[in-house]
Amino acid sequence: MQPSFPTDHKSILERMRSIAPEQYAKTRNFSTGSVSYLSPYISRGVLTLPQIWNNLKERGYTIQTAAKFIQELAWREYFQRTWWHLGNKILQDIRQPQQDVLHHEIQKALTEAGTGIDAIDEGIRTLYETGYAHNHLRMYIAGLSCNLGKAHWKLPATWMYYHLLDGDIASNTLSWQWVAGSFSNKKYIANQDNINHYLNSNQKKTFLDTSYEEILKQPVPEALQNTWQPAFATILPDTAPPKIRTDLPVFLYNSYWLNPNWHTDLPANRLLILDPVHFQQYPVSKKVLDFILKLAVDCIPDIQVVKGSPQSIPELTEVPAIYSIEHPITAAYPGIKEPYPWLFPGFKGTPSSYFNFWKKVSYF
Numbered sequence: 001m002q003p004s005f006p007t008d009h010k011s012i013l014e015r016m017r018s019i020a021p022e023q024y025a026k027t028r029n030f031s032t033g034s035v036s037y038l039s040p041y042i043s044r045g046v047l048t049l050p051q052i053w054n055n056l057k058e059r060g061y062t063i064q065t066a067a068k069f070i071q072e073l074a075w076r077e078y079f080q081r082t083w084w085h086l087g088n089k090i091l092q093d094i095r096q097p098q099q100d101v102l103h104h105e106i107q108k109a110l111t112e113a114g115t116g117i118d119a120i121d122e123g124i125r126t127l128y129e130t131g132y133a134h135n136h137l138r139m140y141i142a143g144l145s146c147n148l149g150k151a152h153w154k155l156p157a158t159w160m161y162y163h164l165l166d167g168d169i170a171s172n173t174l175s176w177q178w179v180a181g182s183f184s185n186k187k188y189i190a191n192q193d194n195i196n197h198y199l200n201s202n203q204k205k206t207f208l209d210t211s212y213e214e215i216l217k218q219p220v221p222e223a224l225q226n227t228w229q230p231a232f233a234t235i236l237p238d239t240a241p242p243k244i245r246t247d248l249p250v251f252l253y254n255s256y257w258l259n260p261n262w263h264t265d266l267p268a269n270r271l272l273i274l275d276p277v278h279f280q281q282y283p284v285s286k287k288v289l290d291f292i293l294k295l296a297v298d299c300i301p302d303i304q305v306v307k308g309s310p311q312s313i314p315e316l317t318e319v320p321a322i323y324s325i326e327h328p329i330t331a332a333y334p335g336i337k338e339p340y341p342w343l344f345p346g347f348k349g350t351p352s353s354y355f356n357f358w359k360k361v362s363y364f
């Protein structure tokens with residue numbers, strides 16, 4: 001069954017409360033496994049990592065009994081912290097240049113779901129229909145594109161981000177770099193047996209139906225030779241000027257921060273900022289934008305949508321206070337920055353690798 005992503009707060013909380021860490025640990029690598037489908041809500045700031053962890057603790061789980069799930073949340077936090085530390089440098093090859101790059105385009109076989117690897121093609125069609133792809137599928141796609149097809153990771157990553165409801169600059173960019181070997185020690189590639197095992201298929205005699213020793217020695221398979229440079233653009237809605245009550249503070253939301261619990265007890269102006277400069281740099285599809293808008297309207301009463309930067313709203317100079325959440329994309333917002341809700345707020349410094357990060361935080 002294809003995943004679906006409701007936008008009302010009640011259903012989102014129900015989904016959070018139904019995480020089953022034991023099942024998760026056993027089955028998460030399979031496309032039919034018991035994964036949480038929470039990423040669109042986490043990436044959009046509707047749910048925070050500490051909120052999810054607190055809910056698990058209330059249900060009696062510990063870092064030991066929910067280890068596998070918490071480790072995945074820690075991957076997210078590790079990527080976020082890397083972004084905060086490196087800023088826009090995460091948009092370039094981080095640890096070393098990606099090796100063996102033939103071009104900076106994307107394979108038509110990926111954008112047209114025609115690689116000939118049936119389970120991957122079906123996964124890409126599902127991505128287009130639902131805005132979601134299982135983690136293994138994302139890794140398979142990135143491995144095909146960058147390591148067998150020898151594309152630089154940047155444009156294929158932009159394509160995937162464009163279509164993901166959970167699109168997150170850090171998780172996406174750094175995962176692509178991890179697969180492509182510019183943020184890891186080794187390129188990642190899977191063979192047909194691995195794909196058959198985790199994606200529940202039984203295909204043989206494909207260009208991936210070979211051993212791990214041979215797989216990257218072959219020339220670029222014919223199916224991956226046709227490449228192009230699609231253009232991605234976000235079509236933002238035109239919005240009316242917001243009606244601002246200048247006797248009340250302003251809370252600034254954005255596509256990464258749509259938290260329904262954020263000072264809801266305070267009367268305030270609540271504005272969803274859709275900054276064209278941000279969306280020009282990080283384009284998203286209509287499906288993704290519609291999801292963001294629906295989440296905002298369904299989860300945050302009286303929110304007003306503004307196409308523009310906060311600086312484009314003249315009344316903001318008159319209000320008693322402006323609040324946003326500390327985040328790389330709010331750096332230029334005026335006003336007070338509230339602390340970002342980290343899962344491991346006690347961690348200080350820069351994580352040198354995920355494994356060092358996990359070693360330190362798992363003692364907290």
Ligand SMILES: Cc1cc2nc3c(=O)[nH]c(=O)nc-3n(C[C@H](O)[C@H](O)[C@H](O)COP(=O)(O)OP(=O)(O)OC[C@H]3O[C@@H](n4cnc5c(N)ncnc54)[C@H](O)[C@@H]3O)c2cc1C
Binds near residue numbers: 028036076
């Ligand atoms: C090439 C590639 C691109 C990716 N792009 C994104 C992206 O744009 N946005 C995004 O949120 N995730 C991205 N991921 C990470 C991961 O695939 C998704 O977070 C996960 O599949 C979401 O499904 P879920 O919520 O059911 O995850 P679950 O397995 O239920 O995990 C729970 C939560 O842990 C976090 N998490 C799980 N796995 C990872 C991981 N490998 N890296 C970082 N965080 C993780 C997510 O917040 C997820 O919601 C990418 C991975 C790859 C390989």
